[in-house]
Amino acid sequence: MGRRIGWLIALTLLTAAEPAPKGTLDSFADALVERARPHLSPARDLDVAVSVAGPWPRLGDDLAALVIARLRALGLRSVARLGPSGVAGGAERSGVDDGDAAWARAAGFERLVRLDLDVGGGRLRASGSVLALTTSPWAAPAETRAHLYVETPLDAELRAYLPAVTTPTGRWQARGVPVGDVDLLALDVGDSDGDGRAEVVGATATEAIVWAWDGARLTERRRVALGGRPAAMMPRAPVATVVVERGTLVAHSSLFADGVSLSARGRSVPAHGYSFAGVAASCELSPGVDWFGGATCTPAAGLPERFWTAAGLRGGARPARAIVDASGTLWVALGAAAAAPAMPLTVRGVGAQVALVALDRGEFVATSEAVQPGEPDAIVVRALSAGLPIAYRADRLPGNVRALAAGDVDGDGKAELVAAVRDRAARRTELWMVN
Amino acid sequence: MARGAICLLLLAAAAHAETRAQYGGAVQAAVPSAPTTFDPLHGGPGDAEIAALVFDTPFVVGADGKPRPSLALALDNPDGAVHARLTLRPDVRFSDGTPLTARDVAASLTRASREPGGWPLAPVKSARAAAAETVELELFRPTPELALLLTTPAAAVTPNGAPPGKRPIGSGPFVVDGADAAAVRLSANPACFAGRAYLQSLALRSFAARSDETGSYEVGAIQAARHTSVALDAAGGRRAAVLVDGPQSITGFVAVGRIADADVVRRVLALAINRERLRRLTVREPAVVVKAPYDPGRAKSEAERRWHDARPKLSLLVDASRLDDRDVAERILADLARAGIDVAIDAVDAAGYQARVEAGRYELLLGSAAPPAPEAALGTLALVAAVDPAAARAALQRAATPAVSIEDTRVVPLFVRAARLYVAPELRDLAIDGAGRADWADAHWLSR
Secondary structure: OHHHHHHHHHHHHHHHHOOOOOOHHHHHHHHHHHHHHHHOOOHHHOEEEEEEEOOOHHHHHHHHHHHHHHHHHOOOOEEEEEOOOOOEOOEOOOOOOOOHHHHHHHOOOOEEEEEEEEEEOOEEEEEEEEEEEOOOOOOOOEEEEEEEEEEEEOOHHHHOOOOOOOOOOOOOOEEEEEEEOOOOOEEEEEOOOOOOOOEEEEEOOOEEEEEEEOOOOEEEEEEEEOOOOEOOOOOOOOOEEEEEEOOEEEEEEOOEOOEEEEOOOOOEEEEOOEEEOOEEEEEEEOOOOOOEEEEEEEOOOOOOOOEEEEEEOOOOOOOEEEEEEOOOEEEEEEOHHHHOOOOOEEEEOOOOOEEEEEEOOEEEEEEEEOOOOOOOOEEEEEEOOOOOOEEEEEOOOOEEEEEEEEEOOOOOOOOEEEEEEEEOOOOOEEEEEEO | OOOOOOOOOOOOOOOOOOOOOOOOOEEEEEOOOOOOOOOOOOOOHHHHHHHHHHOOOOEEEOOOOOEEEOOEEEEEOOOOOOEEEEEEOOOOEOOOOOEOOHHHHHHHHHHHHHOHHHHHHOOEEEEEEEEOOEEEEEEOOOOOOHHHHOOOHHHOOOHHHOOOOOOOOOOOOEEEEEEOOOEEEEEEOOOOOOOOOOOOEEEEEOOOOHHHHHHHHHOOOOOEEOOOOHHHHOOOOOOOOEEEEOOOOEEEEEEEOOOOOHHHHHHHHHHHOOHHHHHHHHOOOOEEEOOOOOOHHHHHHHHHHHHOOOOOEEEEEEEOOOHHHHHHHHHHHHHHHHHOOEEEEEEEOHHHHHHHHHHOOOOEEEEEEOOOOOOHHHHHHHHHHHHOHHHHHHHHHHOOOOOOOHHHOOEEEEEEEOOEEEEOOOEEOOEEOOOOOEEHHHOEEOOO
16 A cells, blocks of 8 residues: 555656646747857847737737747846837837837847747748847947748647638729829828818829819819928938828928918918828928938827838727838737827838728728839738738739828728829829729 | 939839838949049049039939939029029038038039039139029020039039048038048938938949959949959859949040140041940940941051151050950050051059049040030030040030030040949949949838
8 A cells, every 4th residue: 555655656746747748839939049049149148139020919929928938048138028119128218210129229138039920821930030239330230140930830729829810801892093194102082172072182292182083083173282491301202291181181292391281272371290191190200311200290199210101090990000110010009099009010021101991891901012122012901900911912003002091082981992003114103992 | 312313224213112212231332433532523433423422513413314403492594694593402501510501502613613624614604602592603605504504513512612622521412431542431421401311331442453343242342343254244243233224425535645746646546446346345334336437447558658667656544443444445555556556555543544634644545424414515525525624615605515526626436335333133223324423322222
């Protein structure tokens, strides 16, 4: 009996000593850290930031937590996660940024482990890099020390992180309407003349142009010259914004110090700053470059330090905001906390244009995206749900997407996406309507 | 700003690519000739490229080939008038933070009216600052093409119109960080009114030999090469390159100095040089030969009639840093030897070459000239100005399209070629203008 009890105790001890089987995400994190480890030495002297981007917030959070725990176990001086708006360890970011590397550098980190998550071919893939950050004036601000790549088959554990297929059903259609040789830089859709019907409003570097749908095509209604005092400094390629809100058209081009605010009655007054559709803030361009500064926005709108464009959802069931920052990353904030998002959804590598649209089959964010250098752009429409699944993609456009907007162009009570597509020879522009 | 957008850009024709250009990064590239000065009124093609990056002009040539305002906001130039008024953009600053005012513009135009290199502004009699942002110009003749002339390097604006020193101050997209005999280091001017250049730093340098330049490109030490080996031309290099060509506007020429029997020498030169073979064997860029009779027999008899059995001995001045010119000189030497003239190549450094050209101290000169603005008459005058700026100035002072015959000058045109750059494929939106200058302000690395 005593011998049997002894065996049982020994067996229990052995069972307790055996490690629990590792989860797939655990192993995935192990593999990533194993690849990064040779480039994180001397460990005790390094402060390391971790940035994980991908369209599945919970997966990103859990993977970041696992990677951070393993990096801490290596004896690094400190490890912290770089949040979606550059906030590390809860500290407020300061100074100008150049993507997460600049944020991490400004926060005093010496290394940045940057990971992008995506899924393809039934596998979860993480690709990224280990960046060495320095503030030395003689060295490059961020030097890539290693490229990281790990993939693993999707199993039940990983699939639980991914959303069910929520791509809304329904047939998408896209059609182009020529509007001539106008070098559009910005678009919006709204009632600019008080007749109760929306018009398409575009801005070039020197003009704002209003088109109305006549049942078959867009006819030009009026042109408003953007003029006045020249801008003291401007970006090398012109930038413009145009917004129609409550019957007032506000357009601003980087050639001029001030924009133009034009009421439905035709009264024109100078407008300060640049406005964005659905975003109740006016921002300034940073001097000499093509991005807007979040700190310049009035009222403060929680926008990043450097962003190309921003848009808010009009007529949707819930507030939503999309921003493309100056590194080409799309940030989408959903819900009531859009002004101060806890965890926006992100997609890296998008183009400079964005629009949000509420259709009868759901809410969507559209971006311009480069296909190949020298090739025409695509319009990519993603559903506003976890994972930002791609709902529609318009390839084979006749040129580059210069501007995006949303609104009820044809007066049928339903909104459309509108894209200004300029041909590669820069001779003509078509407005593509997608719904 | 599309500086010198007379360019014919074969690569990446769209200024607005699929996404926005990224700021930052560094480039090292070759220049067409070794840097000798930052003065826009002096120097060779390499100096002209650098000066165009550092200084601004009142107008620039737009994508349509027409002048459009740059430092200027407007030009009031009534038909038939001999007065014009230039209104300047407010709030422009030099890279040292000092304001760029009408006084700087007037002083710069005044200096150009006195210097040989300022010949494209020949119709301008005087320039005066009438207000902080207004310059009044007095003209020798009604000048409908004045805006175009104000795009030329002669109209580049320096502080107080002074010749630039070793650390030039301009308002252009780049500032000079340092220079030596072979290279100039530049960085983006964050205060450039026309927009910050995309590249953060740019090093432009010349090479002692074609093999050095090709090798530097192939190992990645430079990202844009001007003079390359046949292997790279044939796309057989170890590193991929894309070609960026400017328009065919650069005329290669031989000029006769102020020597005895200059007329006879010019005639022999014109008849003896096989331009087609010269182009085929020495010019890699797109080029056409200048139409002229090739008659080596007649050239030889002309030489024998004048010098009988005595073979005249002449030297051909060549800028050693213009690597293509050395090959051209070798061919000319062979052609002239057959015609009975012995030529020795006198290859000197770029600074020595410029000094001797400006002083007229040469027997034969190998050079190139490009129109300072996209206008055919200016192209012809540029050839004249290469050996006699005063004659070019006098002709342009008389008429917008003066009747100038190259046959009446000491210049023998050989071929008209394009400037060509071999560029790393990841470097985008680099353009070359009609003067062969690369516009680095809009160049950028491919988006990550």
